[in-house]
Amino acid sequence: MKLRPSRELFARLLLPVGLVAALNAPVSQAAEKTLHAVMSSSLRVLDPIATTAQITRNHGYMIYDTLIGMDEHFVPKPQMADWTLSPDGLTYTFTLRDGLLWHDGKPVTATDCVASLKRWAHFDIGGQLMMKYTSSIVATNDKTITLTLAKPFGYVLQLLAKPSSVAAFMMPERVANIPDGKPITDYTGSGPFVFVAKEFDPGNRVVYEKFKQYVPRKEPASGTAGGKVVNVDRVEWINMPDRMTAINALSSGDVDFIEQLPIDLLPVVQADEHLKSGVLSKLGSMTGGRMNFLYPPFDNPDIRRAALLALSQKDVLNALVGNPEYFKQCASVFGCGTTLETEAGGESLTSGGNLEAAKALLKKAGYDGTPVVIMQPTDVPSQAPQPVVAAQALRKAGFVVDLQPMDWQTLVSRRANQNPPAQGGWNLFFTYWNAETIWNPVVNPMLDGSGQKGAWFGWPTDPQMNQLRIDFATATEPAKQKEIAVEIQKRAMDQVAYIPLGQYYDVAAWNSHISHLMTGPSTVFWNVEKTD
Amino acid sequence: MLGYFLRRVLAAIPVMLVVALFVFLLLRLSPGDPAAIIAGDMASPEQLAAIRESLGLNQPLYRQFFVWIWQLLHGDFSTSLMAHTPVLHMIGQRLEPTLSLALVAIVFTIVISVPLGVLAAWTHGTWVDKLVMSTSVLGFSIPVFVIGYVLITVFALDLKWLPVQGFRSIADGIGPFAQRIVLPALTLSSVYVALVARMTRASMLEVLGEDYIRTARAKGLAETHVLFRHALRNAMIPILTVIGTGFALMISGVVVTESVFNIPGLGRLIVDAVLARDYPVIQGMILLTSGVYVVINLLIDLSYAISDPRIRY
Numbered sequence: 019m020k021l022r023p024s025r026e027l028f029a030r031l032l033l034p035v036g037l038v039a040a041l042n043a044p045v046s047q048a049a050e051k052t053l054h055a056v057m058s059s060s061l062r063v064l065d066p067i068a069t070t071a072q073i074t075r076n077h078g079y080m081i082y083d084t085l086i087g088m089d090e091h092f093v094p095k096p097q098m099a100d101w102t103l104s105p106d107g108l109t110y111t112f113t114l115r116d117g118l119l120w121h122d123g124k125p126v127t128a129t130d131c132v133a134s135l136k137r138w139a140h141f142d143i144g145g146q147l148m149m150k151y152t153s154s155i156v157a158t159n160d161k162t163i164t165l166t167l168a169k170p171f172g173y174v175l176q177l178l179a180k181p182s183s184v185a186a187f188m189m190p191e192r193v194a195n196i197p198d199g200k201p202i203t204d205y206t207g208s209g210p211f212v213f214v215a216k217e218f219d220p221g222n223r224v225v226y227e228k229f230k231q232y233v234p235r236k237e238p239a240s241g242t243a244g245g246k247v248v249n250v251d252r253v254e255w256i257n258m259p260d261r262m263t264a265i266n267a268l269s270s271g272d273v274d275f276i277e278q279l280p281i282d283l284l285p286v287v288q289a290d291e292h293l294k295s296g297v298l299s300k301l302g303s304m305t306g307g308r309m310n311f312l313y314p315p316f317d318n319p320d321i322r323r324a325a326l327l328a329l330s331q332k333d334v335l336n337a338l339v340g341n342p343e344y345f346k347q348c349a350s351v352f353g354c355g356t357t358l359e360t361e362a363g364g365e366s367l368t369s370g371g372n373l374e375a376a377k378a379l380l381k382k383a384g385y386d387g388t389p390v391v392i393m394q395p396t397d398v399p400s401q402a403p404q405p406v407v408a409a410q411a412l413r414k415a416g417f418v419v420d421l422q423p424m425d426w427q428t429l430v431s432r433r434a435n436q437n438p439p440a441q442g443g444w445n446l447f448f449t450y451w452n453a454e455t456i457w458n459p460v461v462n463p464m465l466d467g468s469g470q471k472g473a474w475f476g477w478p479t480d481p482q483m484n485q486l487r488i489d490f491a492t493a494t495e496p497a498k499q500k501e502i503a504v505e506i507q508k509r510a511m512d513q514v515a516y517i518p519l520g521q522y523y524d525v526a527a528w529n530s531h532i533s534h535l536m537t538g539p540s541t542v543f544w545n546v547e548k549t550d
Numbered sequence: 551m552l553g554y555f556l557r558r559v560l561a562a563i564p565v566m567l568v569v570a571l572f573v574f575l576l577l578r579l580s581p582g583d584p585a586a587i588i589a590g591d592m593a594s595p596e597q598l599a600a601i602r603e604s605l606g607l608n609q610p611l612y613r614q615f616f617v618w619i620w621q622l623l624h625g626d627f628s629t630s631l632m633a634h635t636p637v638l639h640m641i642g643q644r645l646e647p648t649l650s651l652a653l654v655a656i657v658f659t660i661v662i663s664v665p666l667g668v669l670a671a672w673t674h675g676t677w678v679d680k681l682v683m684s685t686s687v688l689g690f691s692i693p694v695f696v697i698g699y700v701l702i703t704v705f706a707l708d709l710k711w712l713p714v715q716g717f718r719s720i721a722d723g724i725g726p727f728a729q730r731i732v733l734p735a736l737t738l739s740s741v742y743v744a745l746v747a748r749m750t751r752a753s754m755l756e757v758l759g760e761d762y763i764r765t766a767r768a769k770g771l772a773e774t775h776v777l778f779r780h781a782l783r784n785a786m787i788p789i790l791t792v793i794g795t796g797f798a799l800m801i802s803g804v805v806v807t808e809s810v811f812n813i814p815g816l817g818r819l820i821v822d823a824v825l826a827r828d829y830p831v832i833q834g835m836i837l838l839t840s841g842v843y844v845v846i847n848l849l850i851d852l853s854y855a856i857s858d859p860r861i862r863y
Contacts (some may be wrong), residue, residue, distance in 0.1 A: 029638040062632035062826060063588050068597075070590030143592055183590065199600030200632050220633035222814035258715070259818065260695075260809045266714040267812065304737050306751040335685055394613050397825070434586065449591075463592055474592075 049249035053532070053548050056264045058278035058543070060221045060257040064213075065202045067141050070183035070451065079242065079542050080253070081121070081207035082187035085112055085131060086162070086179040087243030092357060092457075094179035095243035097235070098126070098188060099163070107170055108495055114161040117233035120190055121212045126158035126237045133194035135163070135178075135186065136518060140198070142184040144177040144461045147491060147541025172494040173460050181539045182243050210234070210246040210544050211253060220383070224255040226543075239536060239545045246544035251532075253543045263287075268293060268527060274548060275528040277541050280399070282342045288525045294525040297344070301453035302523035304353050305338065305404060308464060308516045310445050311478040313438050315390065315417075319463040320383035322514035325390075325446075327379060328415035330371035330406060331520040337403035338522065344442050345522040351462065351510045353453035355522055357496075360505040364518060372542050374413040383526070391439040393447040395426040404448035404519060432477045447475075453521065454539040459487045459506050464516045478514070483509050551855070555848070560843045569840045570622070572831055574615050582827040584631045605631055618833065627661035627837075628830035630823075637834040640819060647717045650727070651807065652800040654735035660793060663743040667750020667789075671758060674751075675687055682747060689744025698737040705733060715812035734811040738804060744795045745760065749792045753785035760784075779809035785855055794850035798843045 041176035057076070063069045066078030087097035099112040118126035135155050139145030151171035158164045165174065166356045178186045193204050207211040211226035218224055256273060258264040261280050267273045269290055279287060279295065287293045307315040309325070316322050335345040347363020348354035366372040390412060395407035426430070429447060437443040456462040465487060466473045467480025486509060490502040509518070528535065531549045537540050585601040586593065593601075602608045606617065627637035643648055670682040706714040712733055718726040757763065759782055768778045804818030816835065823831035 060822060069588060070592045135672045141597070184592075198597065201603035201604070203634060219814060220635055220640060221819060256812070258812045260812070262699065263715050263810055263812050264654065266707060268715045269707065272714060272716060424581075425588060425825070427825065430586050431581045433585070
């Protein structure tokens with residue numbers, strides 16, 4: 019049926035107007051307050067005990083709690099439990115505070131915590147060492163856990179409180195007792211947020227809701243200690259692989275927070291008056307090179323020392339970070355800004371390298387031109403530049419270098435290969451650690467000198483280093499621990515356990531309606547406020 | 551026709567089996583260890599062995615392959631090694647965004663490129679023809695992510711007409727869906743507009759030289775009638791082929807557009823799975839993509855019979 023001209027004209031006008039109105043119709047806003055965060059990587063593995071992935075650790079802090087937390091000065095403080103120590107220093111008694119509930123409403127008991135501690139100690143490098151000195155961990159009643167040492171061990175509280183993977187998260191006994199190798203499928207925790215499994219879209223979105231029955235401590239929040247007060251109803255972690263898209267989303271208000279911003283995009287954020295940026299983890303990360311001690315040329319300590327002399331932290335950090343405001347030269351194997359910071363033996367690294375000394379030492383060591391196979395992960399921005407810079411520096415010093423690009427997963431697979439470099443092995447790769455992961459010799463995996471059967475990739479055999487680590491762990495006085503740490507630093511530099519190549523800081527960005535972000539090694543979302 | 555259809559479907563089965571075997575072997579023989587990725591850097595050899603055993607990765611390759619085929623025959627695409635979520639469920643979560651994006655992009659492609667190609671052929675040799683062709687070269691040459699960023703800057707950040715990123719299901723309303731699909735679909739379609747416009751022009755030029763076109767004009771038919779009723783219909787076969795294969799390519803090649811616009815689609819799913827060596831997800835996605843190619847090729851062949859009555863199966 020053909021409309022009369024006036025009606026037809028009206029209809030033709032109405033249709034596009036209606037269409038525009040429909041397209042621009044505001045989406046109805048949910049009543050609850052949701053914080054949208056773009057995290058540094060995608061959450062894949064949901065078990066923070068069975069993996070050391072940093073994003074999984076952050077996930078752990080959302081939904082689990084720990085017996086002890088660590089404040090912003092890295093001092094252990096009560097969290098789920100207070101503790102006492104017997105006069106002989108061998109018995110720790112942890113008493114759970116009132117009001118602790120699992121997300122299913124059941125009370126947290128000491129039995130749950132004992133099972134969780136044992137599972138944690140099975141996976142954690144520091145926990146494994148602690149258990150060698152522990153005669154028992156038992157639940158003496160519903161709210162009391164007793165940890166009895168067989169011999170003095172001075173690092174119990176620090177290990178239970180440490181924010182680095184693997185953190186000692188508490189889980190229900192039924193979850194903690196899962197057989198080795200099996201994934202957990204029950205995500206019940208007692209932390210300030212509840213994981214919303216039905217909305218989990220792996221690789222895209224993770225959703226947490228405020229746990230309304232959570233009872234925070236009364237103290238102000240500090241690090242992973244203090245009162246974990248949640249001021250939003252939901253937190254959504256959004257995975258955005260393209261960082262420019264994330265910044266655009268932050269500008270437009272689609273997201274509220276970006277955990278890690280590429281430094282070269284920082285000016286874009288700084289130019290927007292509605293956005294803020296800053297470093298939330300004051301310790302940052304340490305990058306370093308690890309050699310293969312099993313095969314030539316790095317089975318020779320003098321050749322390892324020559325390689326260390328050839329490298330310059332400034333060159334590496336300029337390539338990796340670029341902006342000196344966000345990096346710091348640091349030759350301490352424990353990171354700088356940490357309790358045990360000491361840089362003995364690393365002077366050449368922080369003074370631009372010493373090429374002439376490197377050449378002389380290489381010649382003296384009788385280097386025969388064996389190629390140094392360096393693995394370069396091209397798909398990991400935080401680890402792609404170091405091999406290139408190092409390869410050039412080593413070539414200048416007289417090394418023959420075979421730089422082999424590959425993806426990260428290939429590197430991970432090849433790194434575990436103990437065959438000679440020509441048969442699928444390697445000589446040198448680069449990595450990075452959050453400073454809290456290496457800040458003491460008990461947890462720093464690169465200081466383990468247990469050789470081919472027990473050390474971390476690279477497999478140094480250094481009984482003297484291992485004895486120093488044991489001396490450190492069993493020392494109960496901080497001053498004594500510091501003294502031993504200096505010895506460890508010197509030994510590490512002398513044997514080139516690894517080559518520390520500097521410290522750098524990740525920059526976060528957030529919308530100006532977000533405030534009270536917590537600073538610390540782990541990105542957490544309690545205490546944060548979001549205004550409309 | 552039915553017999554042809556059934557023959558094609560049966561012929562797809564050995565193709566899919568070969569694809570399954572090929573992708574399985576390629577993954578298993580490539581470097582990478584999912585157990586190491588799951589456990590992280592500090593895992594002991596015993597912990598890695600326990601993970602491999604729980605995932606069945608310590609079994610002989612032939613046994614792993616037959617277990618997987620057996621599962622497939624029962625409609626089970628296995629479970630993600632990382633997320634412990636059924637692969638079909640993960641694909642299902644990502645299917646709507648990618649299909650929506652690809653379908654809207656194809657619609658944009660057809661609506662923009664076919665008329666452009668016809669126009670270019672009709673004005674062959676003139677500045678209009680040259681303009682259309684040079685614009686299509688731009689479409690080929692400019693990387694998809696650059697086009698995406700430009701569209702975001704202009705329409706989302708400066709004019710604030712459209713959102714910067716994200717995807718909303720059509721179930722949430724046509725408005726929110728359309729708002730978020732327009733820019734990514736335009737971005738994705740840019741290369742295909744260029745391709746299909748050039749193919750349309752070439753095909754039309756061939757047809758416009760035919761005797762029956764001269765006869766149609768001599769009979770006094772309107773030029774639009776000549777172009778769209780006579781010429782275009784006869785030029786359609788190669789255009790349909792390009793559109794069809796373009797759609798299949800879109801399904802498998804959307805990852806850049808999905809990343810720029812933060813669309814949680816199949817492209818990102820498979821890239822994440824490859825980087826994490828999540829074998830079941832990769833295998834499931836490649837089988838799905840292969841199936842899509844087989845179906846689309848079949849539909850293209852069937853569409854020939856619709857557009858050209860001389861073709862009968």
